[in-house]
Amino acid sequence: MTASQCVCGFIEDEADDQTIADHLLEVFAPEDDKGTDGLVHLEGERNLTCLCGFAAATPEKLDAHFVAVFTPADAIGRDGKKHHPIAANDDCMPPGA
Numbered sequence: 001m002t003a004s005q006c007v008c009g010f011i012e013d014e015a016d017d018q019t020i021a022d023h024l025l026e027v028f029a030p031e032d033d034k035g036t037d038g039l040v041h042l043e044g045e046r047n048l049t050c051l052c053g054f055a056a057a058t059p060e061k062l063d064a065h066f067v068a069v070f071t072p073a074d075a076i077g078r079d080g081k082k083h084h085p086i087a088a089n090d091d092c093m094p095p096g097a
């Protein structure tokens, strides 16, 4: 398995238990948990279920859902920097292509 990396320089650190999804949520998730679709996305009372109705099979899938709904079209985070995951040999791939 290859390490996940963000264009900002963040590298997934398993020892630190911070995944690329954690990082992306940190920079993209707004205070009010509203996604780019205008709905609130937050883990509901039932495990692995989002308030929008999405039910995930695994925690990773729920994280992927949050990242997908919170990532703006320009991929600019709350820190004003661009963030998107890059694969090891894939740095010439344009975002959102």
Ligand SMILES: [Zn+2]
Residues within 6 Å of the ligand: 040, 041, 042, 050, 051, 052, 053, 054, 065, 069
């Ligand atoms: Zn949702």
Ligand SMILES: [Zn+2]
Residues within 6 Å of the ligand: 006, 007, 008, 009, 010, 023, 027, 082, 083, 084
């Ligand atoms: Zn980043």
